[in-house]
Amino acid sequence: MKLFGDLFHRGADKEILIFPKLGPANESTRKSVHLVGDVAGTPLIKNCLNMGAETVRALAPELSKTDPEPGTTHLVIVGAGAAGLAAAMEARAQGLSYIIIDQTRPLDTIERFHKGKPIFAEPSTMDNTSRLWFGETSKEELLAAWHDQLARENIEVRCPCVMQDIMDRDGQLVVKTSQGEYPCLRVILALGKQGEPRRLRIPGEDLAKCRTSLSDPDDFTDQDVVVV
Numbered sequence: 001m002k003l004f005g006d007l008f009h010r011g012a013d014k015e016i017l018i019f020p021k022l023g024p025a026n027e028s029t030r031k032s033v034h035l036v037g038d039v040a041g042t043p044l045i046k047n048c049l050n051m052g053a054e055t056v057r058a059l060a061p062e063l064s065k066t067d068p069e070p071g072t073t074h075l076v077i078v079g080a081g082a083a084g085l086a087a088a089m090e091a092r093a094q095g096l097s098y099i100i101i102d103q104t105r106p107l108d109t110i111e112r113f114h115k116g117k118p119i120f121a122e123p124s125t126m127d128n129t130s131r132l133w134f135g136e137t138s139k140e141e142l143l144a145a146w147h148d149q150l151a152r153e154n155i156e157v158r159c160p161c162v163m164q165d166i167m168d169r170d171g172q173l174v175v176k177t178s179q180g181e182y183p184c185l186r187v188i189l190a191l192g193k194q195g196e197p198r199r200l201r202i203p204g205e206d207l208a209k210c211r212t213s214l215s216d217p218d219d220f221t222d223q224d225v226v227v228v
Helices: 002-010 045-063 082-093 139-152
Strands: 033-035 073-078 098-101 163-169 172-177 180-189
């Protein structure tokens, strides 16, 4: 009972989510770094798809006039979720050079949805303006459709590849990662927030039997489970 007493004594988490201020083409306060998707406060899948694609479309007229130096790409896209992959698809269609990286695997957040989770094409009043198919379906059907489309379009994700820093060097950006450095003209951050679950800050939460996600409830049939 002491554990629960400590939790209630601590009270509600007073953290307030603060999203960055964005300018045209979703540019952040750091020049040439653009934010899309969850990190920009846009969590719904359809919104993420549109934001990723529309950001690249907004950048394409300027970038297409520039021929990057050897070893430099027009774009480095960080994060291979819905927003990042939509950005990569649009970059390919616009003839822009790009690299897309992810610290785990493509579509990791959706991969960790629970088994059979229904996917709703919300907002229903908004069209999907990206090049990735999207409609009401299940987790498994969506992943199968997207992986098939990405394979057909030759969209390759470098993973696991962890972004460590974004540096300014000789008038261009350099994305430092666990796999090396990638010079580019623009960076699109398409980071999700599911990779850092809110912690309880109590002893034992790092044990192997403690989890922060549940993909298939059948894995715990006939087992004693505490849900916090």
